[in-house]
Amino acid sequence: MMDGSYSVKSKGLRQWVEDMAQLTGAARVVWCDGSEQEKRDLTRAAIAAQILIPLNPAKRPGCYLHRSNPSDVARSEHLTFVCTPAKDDAGPTNNWMAPEDAYAKLRGWLKGSMRRRTMYVVPYVMGPPGSPFAKVGVELTDSLYVVLNMRIMTRMGRAALELLSDSDDFNRGLHSTLDCNPSRRLICHFPQHNTVWSVGSGYGGNALLSKKCFALRIGSYLGRKEGWLAEHMLILGLESPSGETTYVAAAFPSACGKTNLAMLTPPAAFKGWRVFTVGDDIAWLRIGSDGGLWAINPEAGYFGVAPGTNWRSNPNAMKTIERDTIFTNVAATPDGDVWWEGMECEAPDGTLDWRGQPWKRDSGEPAAHPNSRFTAPMSNNPALSPRIEHSLGVPISAIIFGGRRASTIPLVLEAYDWPHGVFFGASMGSETTAAATGQVGIVRRDPMAMLPFCGYNIVSYFSHWHDIGRRMKRPPRIFVVNWFRKDRDGAYLWPGYSENMRVLKWIADRVNGRAGAVDTPIGLVPREQDLDISGLDLSPQRLRQAQSIDPGEWMAELDGIEQYFTRLGVDSLTGFDVQIESARAALERGR
Numbered sequence: 001m002m003d004g005s006y007s008v009k010s011k012g013l014r015q016w017v018e019d020m021a022q023l024t025g026a027a028r029v030v031w032c033d034g035s036e037q038e039k040r041d042l043t044r045a046a047i048a049a050q051i052l053i054p055l056n057p058a059k060r061p062g063c064y065l066h067r068s069n070p071s072d073v074a075r076s077e078h079l080t081f082v083c084t085p086a087k088d089d090a091g092p093t094n095n096w097m098a099p100e101d102a103y104a105k106l107r108g109w110l111k112g113s114m115r116r117r118t119m120y121v122v123p124y125v126m127g128p129p130g131s132p133f134a135k136v137g138v139e140l141t142d143s144l145y146v147v148l149n150m151r152i153m154t155r156m157g158r159a160a161l162e163l164l165s166d167s168d169d170f171n172r173g174l175h176s177t178l179d180c181n182p183s184r185r186l187i188c189h190f191p192q193h194n195t196v197w198s199v200g201s202g203y204g205g206n207a208l209l210s211k212k213c214f215a216l217r218i219g220s221y222l223g224r225k226e227g228w229l230a231e232h233m234l235i236l237g238l239e240s241p242s243g244e245t246t247y248v249a250a251a252f253p254s255a256c257g258k259t260n261l262a263m264l265t266p267p268a269a270f271k272g273w274r275v276f277t278v279g280d281d282i283a284w285l286r287i288g289s290d291g292g293l294w295a296i297n298p299e300a301g302y303f304g305v306a307p308g309t310n311w312r313s314n315p316n317a318m319k320t321i322e323r324d325t326i327f328t329n330v331a332a333t334p335d336g337d338v339w340w341e342g343m344e345c346e347a348p349d350g351t352l353d354w355r356g357q358p359w360k361r362d363s364g365e366p367a368a369h370p371n372s373r374f375t376a377p378m379s380n381n382p383a384l385s386p387r388i389e390h391s392l393g394v395p396i397s398a399i400i401f402g403g404r405r406a407s408t409i410p411l412v413l414e415a416y417d418w419p420h421g422v423f424f425g426a427s428m429g430s431e432t433t434a435a436a437t438g439q440v441g442i443v444r445r446d447p448m449a450m451l452p453f454c455g456y457n458i459v460s461y462f463s464h465w466h467d468i469g470r471r472m473k474r475p476p477r478i479f480v481v482n483w484f485r486k487d488r489d490g491a492y493l494w495p496g497y498s499e500n501m502r503v504l505k506w507i508a509d510r511v512n513g514r515a516g517a518v519d520t521p522i523g524l525v526p527r528e529q530d531l532d533i534s535g536l537d538l539s540p541q542r543l544r545q546a547q548s549i550d551p552g553e554w555m556a557e558l559d560g561i562e563q564y565f566t567r568l569g570v571d572s573l574t575g576f577d578v579q580i581e582s583a584r585a586a587l588e589r590g591r
């Protein structure tokens, strides 16, 4: 911890911290330096304040449990605003408030909000420092939980101030927990000012301002202005037995298995194949000097969904969270360990639920909150990519769009070209999950899995994707996947998890010119002989069902997509109307 701002060269930063300290009336201002000593001190303070509960060090060294306010367990999309001078700049998918109104309202709430609290100054870098992708942010927060999570999720501390030097170009994030009351909760983004003000919530996606707020909402706005993309995508490297690595970026809505796919362990039949994790949630993508698309993961840790994580679904995540991890809203076992639904073992007697109450097995209530999380450093991940600190990132050969769909969408589908792939991305749908407050299990359209995260007008965002495509000499190929298709009895048709490797292999083989495909009215799909299903216990009939394209379902799907685009005000410049018409014509012809 630094005891003052004496070593801070940026006048703009010093002035802003002073202004915000005055507004909030902070009792104390502490500049974080990211050191080990500081981590120990802050952790001790968090334990004393009962913000963190130490877990059994013999079972989970360096691990802690945090229980949030029960009304503050997911992203609050209805309270998240993009505050641009014109409403149209925020577009049809964002809540909008005029910047002066938002500042005025929040100033009222923030005035004196830290009178009895410490304001922590948390400088951080997104991306490897020294990379052309790297950007600096500073979060001011009165939450120790936020500071300790930011320390895991970003490159936090002195390195950021060194990179910033005397510049004023940094993301200004102000966060105050207030009393965690949903009626005084707002997450407001001011893209024109590179600023985020978040009040009334301590939940990760609302309060760790580096993540959804800066890296995605403000990031996407900056990407539009500066000619790059900020996306809700994992990045993985797929290494073949001959040592060739193919990098893939994949967009899925929240809680659809991005972390599992990014850390995949290939099945036994895939000897010599390896998956390396570059990122599990966010990708920043730029056109490289070779005319291809290059990506970095701007984060340094994982904020993953705990339920369902086990030694079968994600052994690398299980190893990652063995130490130095903060667990939020999971259940606690009497021996000082953690538990959640889908852990593949029974919860022991005496388990406490996520609220800290004795859990009754027959209560019908889950022990862990469905959106309970782990925050773990990426350096713990045994599958971490060796290129993680590379300043140019990794070259992306394929982009995948995926969703959680019980019907219609086949296991895998390849777009004909970039514009066709952009159409697929823009028309993505998925069933809602517990990652956001609201009803679970309803299909909602979620363009590029960015519906809650695109920081400007989504129609301009589609045009930006087209522009990026036009500017590339060697664009990645675009694919659609659906691991979640069900049969008539509601059983999943595809086993998922590590078996998704089989689909990844086909994708890698396609981009490397080694695998066949057959045309359908909707796009290219693997023939039976193209998917490697050696050692997989799946009948050809179920695989055909998982892969089938039903003309009736697709006609209805295209109608739904068309209605959605009309609601968004999508214009013909996107070419989406032509894509819909040619798909309809192909379905009618039965191509």
Ligand code: OXD
Pocket: 075, 205, 253, 254, 255, 281, 303, 435, 436
């Ligand atoms: C996340 C989310 O936490 O998408 O990554 O909600």
Ligand code: MN
Pocket: 232, 253, 254, 255, 281
């Ligand atoms: Mn996410």
